Amino acid sequence: MNALRRTVYFTGIVALCAWVLVPIYFIALGAFGGRIGVFRWPKSILPTDTSLAAMQLFLQVEGVGQAMVNSIIAACITMALSIALGAPAGYALARFTFPGQNAYRLLILLTRAFPLAILALPLTVAFIRIGLYDTAFGVALIHTALALPFAALVSASLFQAIPRELEEAAWVFGCTRLQAFLKVVLPLALPGIAATAIFAFVISWNEVFAASVLTVRNRTLTAYLLTVLAESPLHFRFAGGFLLIVPSIVFIFAVRKYLFAMWGIANR
């Protein structure tokens, strides 16, 4: 019985890993397989005649480096702003009762209710007038608006999951409200906040339309490459796709520990 359980357990693990890894492997295969390789059928599983040509062309495209930097800047600002604004909002939703609380919860979601394509023209005009047009900071502001609902609602449920008694105990022992928050609640919530940060980062990293309308020279990587990717030959699409998922994977890998810690909280 035990052996059977172990078999099922490991089969599950293998299946889950394959679920994630096989598509990534095929993207890599396409990215390095050269121009003709992507059309070969049946596909060979092993990397035969690999070529770096597609990757090289990508990295040689003028401005890819700058676009990458812009993407990272925009994503970092988005991450910082959506936590800085979203976490307090979430805390307020979780700990205080105030009139219009439910309406507020809904209102937060409303920023996602309007399609960007409709807002694009007035938004761009406003950005030009304010002087935010063509800056990574301007792009980050829009991305923050997109990420904020998630940041606020996710952190609200995080704070809700942390027992109020812990905070009250801190008060009893002489902490002020702020101290109790910083010393007791925040450490417990940090893993979840890290997860929210990843989410904000990924939202910003992947967003195309706002990023391409609001910038001219200082494009983010997705805006710079993705708009043209859909119309490029297949092996370039694979190469571009590969290039775009690598930073996200690295980022998630770097903070995976805190993600697992968050599940720990949720399971308690």
Place this chain on the structure above:
Amino acid sequence: MTFTRRLSPAARLMGAGIVAGALLGPMVPASAQQQDVVFLSTQLRPIEEAQKVRSVILKGFPGKVTYLVEEPPAFDVRMKAEGQAGKRTISLAGALHGELQPLVASGDLTPIDDIAAKLKDRGIPASLMDLGKLGTQQQMYIPWMQATYIMVANKKALPYLPAGADINALTYDQLEAWGKAITEKTGKRLIGFPAGPKGLMPRFYQGYLYPSFTGGVVTPFQSAEAQAMWAKFKGLWQYVNPNSTSYDFMQEPLMAEEVWVAFDHVARVKDALTQAPEEFVTFPAPAGPKGRGYMPVIAGLAVPKNAPDAAGAAALIDFISKPETQVKTAAEVGFFPVVKATLPADLSPGIKLIAEGVDKTQNAKDALPALLPVGLGDKGGEFNKVYSDTFQRIVLRGEDIKTVLAAQASVLKGLMEATKAPCWAPDKPSQGACPVN
């Protein structure tokens, strides 16, 4: 306490993000380099083409050019937004005729009659220059390059051609017989059309199917000829790969041999032709009872109002319309000259196939040029939808042809009356809005 220690890297990470964002954000300047001409284009977007423009085609230009590409919806938003806000970053806009049209109404283009006068001796055909007026009295764009749609066939399909058929003078009946023969022998439906969400299928109805069968596009929309035409096309569709409704570019299904015979814009089959020129032949679209309809595609160069570097834009237009630049454009990216220029004999085999296909299309004895829709303004998309919907209802859903045509004709009529667009070739000229009979 253990918690804090264990989690502090997360805090550090967050802190680093905040610091990096706060420091770097405001420091990124709005524009680092002001000396260059910003050339924004909706054409030549794919990565290799854009690279060719930067490193080959514009290489000899004395000034510095920043070549940027953008999808049409974003292009439209940007041009209008910069106009409304009164701050331009774009000095030169390159786009299709139909994409520049709405910018006239919004007042975002500068008349460039002076540039047109300087280019008189380049030999740009008068008909093309007239299109560049976009319905006004002044020159709004200078023709940049042209293309059209062709048919491409895998050589494996050639043995199934019906007896006596000349591939360069096919009729729709023969295309259907060809498809039938292929399906009977191979068991597969191997004709393909770009009827996907981003495919250019509406141009096939407007520039090929309707003109060939009815001699018009708008006026005979629900005529008896149009009814016969849809019945015919529905018959042909039995031999068309059903995946066609997801194809945007035909080059991939051609290379993967999902289809053997395909219709598409030259730029969208180019990759297949340059990769495997020995496997394919190119030929004109089929002819119907009224001739061999075809639609020339014109891209133009326009100068936005209040362009930051209008002089640079003028110099760049002059450079791009030089015969040698135009020939280079043809050789590198497969768009053909609008000026008088002879293509070199040593074109690469793939580009040569495209050039032959275009040449055979334009110079076919029964060629019937159908112009791009003119005067629809920003209703171009709705105009396309009338034709796509008609196709979907008749061919894919099998609704009654006459009923569908009557319903769609009233939509089309409303559209023409709302825009007051007069007829364009091959429809007969009209006073006022083009009638839908």
